[in-house]
Amino acid sequence: MERGILGTLGSPLVQVESPRGSVVAAKVESKNPGGSAKDRPAVAMVEAAERSGELGPGDRIVEPTSGNTGIGLSMVAAAKGYDITVVMPASKSPERRRIMEAYGADLELVEGDISDAKERADELTDSEGAVQVRQFENPANPESHYRTTGSEILEAVGDRTVDALVAGIGTGGTITGVGRRLREAFPEIEVVGVEPEGNEVLTGGETGEDAFQGMGPGFVSPNLDRELLDDVEVVGLDAAETACRRLAREEGVLVGQSSGASLVAARRVAERLVEERGVDAEAPTPDNKVGILDDEPPAREPIPEECPLVVTVFWDSGERYMSTGMFD
Ligand SMILES: Cc1ncc(COP(=O)(O)O)c(C=O)c1O
Numbered sequence: 159m160e161r162g163i164l165g166t167l168g169s170p171l172v173q174v175e176s177p178r179g180s181v182v183a184a185k186v187e188s189k190n191p192g193g194s195a196k197d198r199p200a201v202a203m204v205e206a207a208e209r210s211g212e213l214g215p216g217d218r219i220v221e222p223t224s225g226n227t228g229i230g231l232s233m234v235a236a237a238k239g240y241d242i243t244v245v246m247p248a249s250k251s252p253e254r255r256r257i258m259e260a261y262g263a264d265l266e267l268v269e270g271d272i273s274d275a276k277e278r279a280d281e282l283t284d285s286e287g288a289v290q291v292r293q294f295e296n297p298a299n300p301e302s303h304y305r306t307t308g309s310e311i312l313e314a315v316g317d318r319t320v321d322a323l324v325a326g327i328g329t330g331g332t333i334t335g336v337g338r339r340l341r342e343a344f345p346e347i348e349v350v351g352v353e354p355e356g357n358e359v360l361t362g363g364e365t366g367e368d369a370f371q372g373m374g375p376g377f378v379s380p381n382l383d384r385e386l387l388d389d390v391e392v393v394g395l396d397a398a399e400t401a402c403r404r405l406a407r408e409e410g411v412l413v414g415q416s417s418g419a420s421l422v423a424a425r426r427v428a429e430r431l432v433e434e435r436g437v438d439a440e441a442p443t444p445d446n447k448v449g450i451l452d453d454e455p456p457a458r459e460p461i462p463e464e465c466p467l468v469v470t471v472f473w474d475s476g477e478r479y480m481s482t483g484m485f486d
Contacts (some may be wrong), residue, residue, distance in 0.1 A: 164201055164237050166191045167306060171314035171469070173446040174421065175409055179437035180428035180466045181444055183314075184421065185307060188413070188475035192233035193226075193257075195307070195473045199331050200230030202302030203291035204238065213289045218243060220288035222275035224328070224372055225254035226474055227293050232261035243288065245279045247271055250371055253478050271367075272375050294379045299331035300338070307332065308339025311469055321431055321466040322348040324391070324424040326373040326416040327360070330382025332471055337386040340469075348388045348431075352416075352423040355394035360384070369395050369482075372473060373416040391423035398422060399484045406476060406485065409446075414479045417472035424470040431466035441465075 160166055169189040176182040187195035207213035218241040221231055228244035235242040244258050248267040255265055266282075268274045276294075283290045293299050311320065323340050325333040337349040353360050354374040356367065365376065378384070398418035405411040405421065432439065444461050461467055476485060 162237060163191045164234065167198055167201060168310060169195075169307075171311055172411070173444065174405065174411060175446060176443065176468075177425055177429045177432060178439050178443050179432040179441065180468060181461050182421070182424050182428050182468045182470065184411075184417070184424075184470045184472045185311065186411070186413075187471060187473050192230045193474055193478070194230060195303075195332055195471060196226040196230040197233065198230075198302040198306050199293060199296075199299040199329075200227060200234045202298040202305075203293065203296050204231070204234045204240075206296070206298040207289055207291060213240070215239070217241070218286060218288040220245065220279050220282045220286070220290050221293065222246070222272060222279040223293065224272055224275075224375075225250050225478070226372055227329075228263070229254060229257050229261070231291070232258040232263035235263065236261045243282060243286075245275045245282065247275055251479060252481050257478075273377070293329045293331065294375075294381055296381070299329055299381050300335035300383070303332050303335025304339045305335075307471075308336045311336065311340065312343055315467065315469075318461055318467060319344050320347055320469050322350060322424075322427050322468045323470070324350045324352065324420060324427050324468060325471045326352040326370075326420045326473070327382055328372050328375055328379070328416075330379040332473075334381060334383040334386060336471070338383070341386065348427065349386050350423065350427055351382075351387050351390040352393055352420050353390055354419065355392050358392055360387075360390045361392055363392060370398070370415050370419065371479070372414075373419060391426060393419040393422045395419075402476060402479075402484060411472070412476035413472040414474050414476055415482075415484070417474070420470045420472070424468045428466055428468045431468070435464060435466065437464050437466070
């Protein structure tokens with residue numbers, strides 16, 4: 159038995175349909191108690207503030223967020239008994255607002271993007287003496303992924319080498335923390351970021367508006383360790399949403415836009431690695447359609463060593479995107 163909901167942090171690593179000769183597997187982060195990867199930094203940042211004495215009983219947390227961090231922090235605030243104000247760009251999906259309100263959070267919507275939300279959160283921090291955990295700068299954010307997401311991946315793959323980590327970037331906490339942990343274990347691993355077409359701050363392309371939720375903040379986040387990145391893939395919203403629809407309808411995996419984008423990029427990297435390694439494209443590829451209700455445990459044949467293993471992250475559930483119409 160867990161002594162409270164926060165003890166249930168964690169997610170499975172799941173193989174998805176992969177390019178021939180490769181295995182692509184995703185951390186299905188909707189399994190976390192607040193429904194996204196951001197539950198991990200939410201718990202870690204709040205507990206770091208408690209440890210430093212910055213946050214204590216009766217205090218209010220304030221945070222600018224495009225959604226999932228707000229949901230994670232709202233859950234943690236409810237579980238630990240803090241008040242919270244979440245400042246959020248009005249353009250982000252209404253499901254997220256409703257969820258935060260369900261956890262008892264106060265919401266403030268601002269016109270503009272995440273930078274405008276940051277400005278307003280700073281004002282509230284000064285005027286109300288609230289504690290801002292600052293996900294873009296707080297080292298507890300990448301550290302939480304180093305300690306939990308990264309370690310869980312190592313446990314899930316066992317003796318197998320991970321050849322590449324491919325992940326979208328918002329605060330950079332996920333790719334930085336997981337990237338650091340995996341590179342310690344696998345020095346040769348490729349770490350590949352993903353950014354949205356039309357908002358390409360890392361690849362020096364076009365910058366401006368994009369409709370991705372959670373990915374591509376429009377600036378380089380201090381929590382992103384650019385030194386870790388071997389490459390950055392650019393993915394458009396249409397391709398990402400097409401991947402989400404296919405995942406839902408053909409694989410039973412319901413995820414949102416940044417997860418779809420990460421999968422598109424992960425598949426590109428997997429295809430490239432298959433080609434670079436000269437993997438026999440006719441060789442049998444590990445199947446991800448295994449039965450689980452048989453008396454015998456499902457066939458878990460080891461992934462052949464020559465078959466590249468690419469790990470990606472699915473941050474949250476497609477349920478958080480219904481109002482965007484992407485599944486209509
Ligand atoms: C849906 C979604 N995708 C991707 C990300 C990016 O994760 P990170 O902030 O760790 O870079 C976030 C972060 O909020 C998110 O909510």
